[in-house]
Amino acid sequence: EAKESNENSYTVFTPEMEKTHSRKFTLQNDLRRAIINDEFELYYQPKVSATTLEVVGAEALIRWNHPKYGVLSPGDFIPLAEDIGLIVPLGEWVFETVCEQIKKWENKGFPPMIVSLNFSASQMLQKGLVSTVGRLLDDSQVDGKWIEIEITESLILERDNEVLKKLEGLKELGIHIAIDDFGTGYSSLSYLRKYKFNTIKLDKSFINDIHTSIDNQAIIEFMIRLSNQLNMKVVAEGIELEEQLSVLKTLNCDELQGFLFSKPKPVAEFEKLLRRDAVF
Numbered sequence: 001e002a003k004e005s006n007e008n009s010y011t012v013f014t015p016e017m018e019k020t021h022s023r024k025f026t027l028q029n030d031l032r033r034a035i036i037n038d039e040f041e042l043y044y045q046p047k048v049s050a051t052t053l054e055v056v057g058a059e060a061l062i063r064w065n066h067p068k069y070g071v072l073s074p075g076d077f078i079p080l081a082e083d084i085g086l087i088v089p090l091g092e093w094v095f096e097t098v099c100e101q102i103k104k105w106e107n108k109g110f111p112p113m114i115v116s117l118n119f120s121a122s123q124m125l126q127k128g129l130v131s132t133v134g135r136l137l138d139d140s141q142v143d144g145k146w147i148e149i150e151i152t153e154s155l156i157l158e159r160d161n162e163v164l165k166k167l168e169g170l171k172e173l174g175i176h177i178a179i180d181d182f183g184t185g186y187s188s189l190s191y192l193r194k195y196k197f198n199t200i201k202l203d204k205s206f207i208n209d210i211h212t213s214i215d216n217q218a219i220i221e222f223m224i225r226l227s228n229q230l231n232m233k234v235v236a237e238g239i240e241l242e243e244q245l246s247v248l249k250t251l252n253c254d255e256l257q258g259f260l261f262s263k264p265k266p267v268a269e270f271e272k273l274l275r276r277d278a279v280f
């Protein structure tokens, strides 16, 4: 593969390139076995009420406990899973696991809350998505109203009408739909008219300097007001500093999420937060 047909241009793999190349290759193979080997795990990050700072929801974020490389983040393997056609089974695993978790928390007596999960473009576009999701809800006996699916804008740009149909089908199952990382893509305001999102998640990049930039504060204020008027729940993500929190408290945000409150945690640790009746 390293050799090119033209003899004059000869690509040589440096040891470094070889390492990356073979690592990617190994990861692909490992990924194919990871579901059966039970190597994936969902971490949960709390969403807190902007008024009471109580935990009112959670976002499930996938991790891969790789036997050799340790805990890998979605950025390290989701694109790979997309490439090799594994994203659909992986997405089903995520959905199923979230349903099971909701049921477990119910059985343990925790107050019910909405749990969100992330869907990528190819997952949204898969054939039979709505009936698969319907079956997974049936199997687990979970009401769709406890689940929220987060999608990004880039996804909407792709095959607009197909996505719209799927979203409508999911909503009929009671599932909430959130637009993730809002403000980063080509956020056209017309999306907000065409798609009736339940929730809008303001991207971390706006939150970062909300306490230092009056301009950014104005943008956030505007987006929050707009969302309120369109009856969407507003979640601010990526809050790391007290200063950011105090600005957000003066605005009409519904929920807050970020390392300031908690990093995403494995179930057992997340449950400790719930047991403490966590108020931050």
Ligand code: C2E
Pocket (backbone or CB within 6 Å): 045, 060, 061, 062, 073, 074, 075, 078, 094, 117, 118, 119, 120, 150, 180, 181, 237, 238, 239, 240, 257, 258, 259, 260, 264
């Ligand atoms: P996202 O859905 O926008 O999730 C937020 C990301 O920001 C998470 O990274 C989270 O750990 C991180 N984060 C949360 N609060 C803070 C903060 O205060 N500061 C900073 N610096 N970061 C914060 P993570 O877990 O690495 O996930 C990255 C992305 O991978 C997610 O972005 C989502 O798009 C995707 N992803 C995660 N889990 C899944 C999954 O199960 N399926 C699919 N298709 N994509 C997933």
Ligand code: MG
Pocket (backbone or CB within 6 Å): 059, 117, 118, 150, 180
């Ligand atoms: Mg998300």
Ligand code: MG
Pocket (backbone or CB within 6 Å): 180, 181, 201, 203, 237
């Ligand atoms: Mg996000």
Ligand code: MG
Pocket (backbone or CB within 6 Å): 181
């Ligand atoms: Mg993101």
